[in-house]
Amino acid sequence: xxxxxxxxxxxxxxxxxxxxxxxxxxxxxxxxxxxxxxxxxxxxxxxxxxxxxxxxxxxxxxxxxxxxxxxxxxxxxxxxxxxxxxxxxxxxxxxxxxxxxxxxxxxxxxxxxxxxxxxxxxxxxxxxxxxxxxxxxxxxxxxxxxxxxxxxxxxxxxxxxxxxx
Amino acid sequence: xxxxxxxxxxxxxxxxxxxxxxxxxxxxxxxxxxxxxxxxxxxxxxxxxxxxxxxxxxxxxxxxxxxxxxxxxxxxxxxxxxxxxxxxxxxxxxxxxxxxxxxxxxxxxxxxxxxxxxxxxxxxxxxxxxxxxxxxxxxxxxxxxxxxxxxxxxxxxxxxxxxxxxxxxxxxxx
Numbered sequence: 001x002x003x004x005x006x007x008x009x010x011x012x013x014x015x016x017x018x019x020x021x022x023x024x025x026x027x028x029x030x031x032x033x034x035x036x037x038x039x040x041x042x043x044x045x046x047x048x049x050x051x052x053x054x055x056x057x058x059x060x061x062x063x064x065x066x067x068x069x070x071x072x073x074x075x076x077x078x079x080x081x082x083x084x085x086x087x088x089x090x091x092x093x094x095x096x097x098x099x100x101x102x103x104x105x106x107x108x109x110x111x112x113x114x115x116x117x118x119x120x121x122x123x124x125x126x127x128x129x130x131x132x133x134x135x136x137x138x139x140x141x142x143x144x145x146x147x148x149x150x151x152x153x154x155x156x157x158x159x160x161x162x163x164x165x
Numbered sequence: 166x167x168x169x170x171x172x173x174x175x176x177x178x179x180x181x182x183x184x185x186x187x188x189x190x191x192x193x194x195x196x197x198x199x200x201x202x203x204x205x206x207x208x209x210x211x212x213x214x215x216x217x218x219x220x221x222x223x224x225x226x227x228x229x230x231x232x233x234x235x236x237x238x239x240x241x242x243x244x245x246x247x248x249x250x251x252x253x254x255x256x257x258x259x260x261x262x263x264x265x266x267x268x269x270x271x272x273x274x275x276x277x278x279x280x281x282x283x284x285x286x287x288x289x290x291x292x293x294x295x296x297x298x299x300x301x302x303x304x305x306x307x308x309x310x311x312x313x314x315x316x317x318x319x320x321x322x323x324x325x326x327x328x329x330x331x332x333x334x335x336x337x338x339x
Contacts, residue, residue: 036299052295060292103279110239110282114289117220117236119296120227122206122213129208129300133229141232
């Protein structure tokens with residue numbers, strides 16, 4: 001299957017815009033509920049970070065905050081910037097290295113998906129303790145997939161194309 | 166010079182053997198990391214041992230199969246396929262054998278590289294343990310060591326896998 005270059009740019013745009021839209025529910029909706037000693041707490045991504053921070057584990061809170069909130073945002077923002085400059089001359093080296101950085105740090109946002117899969121393994125252990133996934137997880141996973149595919153579809157060589165399509 | 170950047174001209178010789186070795190070790194570790202429990206979790210007498218697939222199945226059970234698919238793919242399937250593909254390509258290059266579908270395996274290595282997320286999984290496990298301590302008693306198991314060993318092997322194998330060198334060898338083989 002071969003895809004024309006202009007189609008690639010369009011696909012990348014579609015994926016990035018979808019990612020940006022889904023980023024909002026991914027961060028507002030709870031991704032899981034934890035039942036601690038009979039007390040049911042819904043947790044958003046940010047709530048999970050807060051909880052870690054409150055228990056005094058700020059290095060871990062920082063890792064999760066960077067990986068699941070900052071990285072997806074930066075990834076979507078830099079892809080938008082790269083796509084806005086598509087077909088224009090200038091800053092091509094910067095764009096190329098930015099794309100490479102996005103590519104290599106992007107996978108770190110999977111921390112939260114793995115975290116959820118490990119925590120959810122607990123399931124419901126009696127009425128006292130349990131972990132249940134919530135719809136926010138769908139959106140979070142979708143944002144990841146969108147930005148990953150967008151970076152994959154928009155090949156580095158397209159940065160060096162200067163003719164406008 | 167191409168696109169304003171210098172292309173590599175000299176390549177050190179033994180990197181493919183190194184990649185082959187790490188991929189071989191990694192494939193054994195994939196088995197260990199997937200079948201040994203990583204941690205055990207205990208709440209008022211209910212003990213549970215967790216493996217990578219326990220969480221994946223539980224997420225499917227809760228109706229979150231797309232998330233489960235993503236976790237299972239990036240945590241189990243992609244690392245195994247990635248190491249397998251590296252093993253296949255480097256073994257053929259080192260032994261000078263013309264195995265079928267070498268090109269395809271080579272492509273697969275490149276496609277799967279960003280999906281080999283075992284190191285990220287290892288970090289997620291550490292965070293998960295902290296959170297689970299709020300619910301009950303958590304104990305590390307042998308599997309955790311295998312996961313760490315597997316992430317190191319994957320990183321080293323990917324580092325040593327030199328696409329230009331493979332390209333050269335494949336051209337010679339063909």
